[in-house]
Amino acid sequence: MKGQDITHVYHFNERFVSCQPQADPVLSGLDVLLREVVHHYPPLVSNLIVASSLNFVSSLDHETKGMKILVDAPLYPEYSRLLSGLADAYGLFIFPPALPLGEYIQCMPDLRSVINHANDILSYYKEELEGETVNYLSLMAVSLGLTKQDALHQLSEKTVQAYHNTLQILRPHIEACDAFLGFFHGYFQFHSASRRYKLEEIMLEKSGY
Known part of the structure; x- marks a missing residue:
């Protein structure tokens, strides 16, 4: 989507909530898919998936x-990443719709961090x-007064901890835990192969070739 077509994205949420037709066929397809989520997931889960998707569209504005980015706003990069990462939707898609929400909902804050920050x-x-200067690590470094290398190290430690927290929460629930590990x-593998x-x-540099 290029040129003036991108302006249709900025009006997607407005048209979605007011049930107006979208001005682009791709956006129309997304509109239809989001309205179908409720037919495949329980009400709360479908609400969270749709909300996450609409937040993602908002992040494109x-x-x-x-x-x-202000040093006085150290939490802003995380907020911005929450909107743009679609992590709640991705996270909820991991678990089978029939799985009780109580078996995995408490891992969502950590799982959100794993999904966004592993990327x-x-x-x-x-x-x-x-x-790149407007990605999450760049914004994090500026807002915390760190070098990018220090920000990367700090984020890596945080993400590893979030991964272990997620496993710890899910471990008593075998199906949920297996779904997350899968x-x-x-x-x-997707990131490694792409x-x-x-x-x-x-990898080539590390191997000396």
Whole structure:
């Protein structure tokens, strides 16, 4: 979607909640899919999935692009990442719809961190090569007064802890735990295998070739 078509994205949520037709066929497809979620998941889960998806669309708005990040707002990067990461939707999609919500809902704050920040960490090399300055790690470094390397180290430790917290919460519930482990294995493999992230360059460098 390019040019003036992107303006249709900014009006997606407004049209969605007012049941107005979308102005782009791709957005119309998304509209239909979000309205179908309720037919596949329990009410609370479907509400959270739709809310997460609408937050993602909100994060695409141009109003905050290029905004100066303040040292006095250290939590803003996390808030921004929460909106843009779709982590609640991704996280809820992990678990079978018939699984009782009580078996996994308490892991969601940690699981959200795992989903968002594993991506941030695995994207770091590619984004540094491309000179990215508005990604999560860049915003985190600025808001906390850190170098990017220090921010990466801090985020890595936080994400590892969130992973272990998620496992600890899910361990008593075998089906939920297996679903998470299967997801995480695939999530990591996806990043490792995708040329987009250029991780093979790091592996070659480490191996000396």
